[in-house]
Each structure stands twice: as structure tokens, then as C-alpha cells.
Amino acid sequence: MTGFGAVALSAAALFFASCSNLEIGADAATWGDSERSEEVEERLANGPGARILVIGDSVMWWNEESGRSVAQELAKALSRPVINLSVPGARISHPDDNLAAEGLDIRAQYVPRNWNWVVVEGGANDLGDECGCAQCETTLNEMITVDASAGEWVDLVDRIRTDGANIVVAGYYSLPSQDSEEVLAQCEGVIGELNARLERLAAKHRTVHFVSMSDAIDPASLEDYDPDLIHPSPRGSRAIGGKIGAAIAADGP
Numbered sequence: 001m002t003g004f005g006a007v008a009l010s011a012a013a014l015f016f017a018s019c020s021n022l023e024i025g026a027d028a029a030t031w032g033d034s035e036r037s038e039e040v041e042e043r044l045a046n047g048p049g050a051r052i053l054v055i056g057d058s059v060m061w062w063n064e065e066s067g068r069s070v071a072q073e074l075a076k077a078l079s080r081p082v083i084n085l086s087v088p089g090a091r092i093s094h095p096d097d098n099l100a101a102e103g104l105d106i107r108a109q110y111v112p113r114n115w116n117w118v119v120v121e122g123g124a125n126d127l128g129d130e131c132g133c134a135q136c137e138t139t140l141n142e143m144i145t146v147d148a149s150a151g152e153w154v155d156l157v158d159r160i161r162t163d164g165a166n167i168v169v170a171g172y173y174s175l176p177s178q179d180s181e182e183v184l185a186q187c188e189g190v191i192g193e194l195n196a197r198l199e200r201l202a203a204k205h206r207t208v209h210f211v212s213m214s215d216a217i218d219p220a221s222l223e224d225y226d227p228d229l230i231h232p233s234p235r236g237s238r239a240i241g242g243k244i245g246a247a248i249a250a251d252g253p
Contacts, residue, residue: 036102040111043083050081055109056121058088058231068234073241078248085109091125092143093152107156117248118160121170123153123194133187140193148201157201157208166251167208168244171195173217176229209247216243
């Protein structure tokens with residue numbers, strides 16, 4: 001896979017099933033700035049009437065080649081066009097400027113436009129790559145402080161709000177247990193803390209809505225997961241897209 005199809009990241013309230021052996025961004029995008037820019041421009045040009053943007057990591061992108069990604073299922077749920085600029089392997093903030101420009105920094109995925117809604121998801125790769133589920137307070141605080149008053153997530157949300165769009169902040173789901181109880185609890189704990197901080201952020205603003213993907217994906221139901229047991233299956237993408245769509249429809253337009 002190339003371009004938006006580059007492989008893989010972890011994704012869920014436990015998005016790295018094994019913090020010790022899953023290197024989340026290892027196979028992330030390798031295309032150049034011009035290729036990225038051309039693909040973004042093409043997507044925007046193909047959706048001139050679209051007023052919904054999705055940005056994030058591979059959770060939002062997975063199943064795109066079969067037309068069944070979260071973003072595509074969101075479009076079906078709402079019967080409205082959706083632009084998906086998410087990139088597998090993306091972080092909220094990427095330390096490599098060149099890779100950031102290619103979309104591996106979620107903040108760089110955002111394109112100002114007359115959006116009604118922007119769906120934002122991310123942060124698991126930051127935690128996986130920078131601290132591997134353990135001693136992640138510094139990384140968490142850089143993304144979003146405990147009281148949700150500062151951080152990269154906060155700055156991104158403020159930027160989008162200033163442009164006049166409503167925002168859906170999507171919190172990660174849990175994965176089926178594949179590791180020791182200790183590793184499982186450790187990873188769930190750090191992603192759970194990220195989700196809690198994002199929920200606090202959303203609660204501060206009338207136009208920001210927190211949607212927990214855990215309400216759509218059941219770790220007891222393997223049919224909701226891709227065979228890798230990390231990403232959503234088409235059924236999982238449909239459930240997540242439907243959940244986000246319901247939140248948008250309830251608040252419209």
C-alpha cells in the first residue's frame with residue numbers, strides 16, 4: 001500500500017495490544033510532500049460540497065480500499081459527503097517535520113475550509129512511540145493536561161473552533177486481551193486517561209462533542225475487529241461511523 005494506504009498503527013482504548021512489542025508507526029507513510037499534497041488536493045476537489053472532514057490515524061482510514069472505512073461509513077450514515085484526510089501511523093504531533101508534512105502529524109492534516117463538522121481522533125501513536133504505555137505522563141501532558149486547559153490537542157481544537165466548525169473528538173476503543181493482565185491494564189490505563197482528558201476538553205465547549213468508540217466496538221465481539229485484532233473490521237467501521245453520525249445528526253447541520 002502507498003499514500004493514504006500506508007500501513008499501520010495501533011488503535012483503541014488499548015490501541016497497542018502489546019506495548020512492549022508493537023511498534024506503532026514503523027510502517028507508516030513513505031510518500032513525498034508533493035504526492036501527499038496532490039492526494040489532498042484531489043480529495044478536496046472530488047468533494048466540493050463536503051462539509052465534514054475526518055482527520056486522525058489508521059482507525060479512521062482502515063477498510064478504505066473496500067469503501068468501508070469509518071469515514072466512508074459516516075458518509076453513508078448521514079447520506080452526506082465526507083472528506084477523509086486521516087493517515088495510518090499519524091500522531092497528534094510528529095517530531096520529524098518532513099513526515100509531519102506528509103500527514104503523520106494530525107495537526108497538519110487539518111485543512112481550513114467551510115466545514116460544518118471536523119472529526120478528530122489520535123494520540124495512541126504518540127503514547128506508543130514515545131513511552132510504550134509506561135511512564136507516559138510527560139507525553140500525555142504535552143498532548144493535553146489533566147484539566148484539559150493546555151496541550152497540542154487543545155490547540156488543535158481551538159484552531160478548528162476559531163474557524164467556525166463543530167468538532168467530534170473520538171475516544172479510543174478497547175482491544176481483545178492478547179497479553180498478560182499486567183500489560184493489558186497498563187495500556188488500558190494510559191489510553192483511558194487520554195480518553196478522560198479528551199472528554200473533559202469536549203465538556204468545556206458547546207460545539208465540541210466527545211464520542212467514545214468503546215460504545216460502538218465490543219472487545220467481546222471479535223467480528224468488530226480486523227484479523228489483526230487491532231483495527232476495526234468493516235462491521236466495526238460501520239458501528240463507529242454510525243455512532244459518530246448519530247452525534248452529528250443530533251446536533252446538526
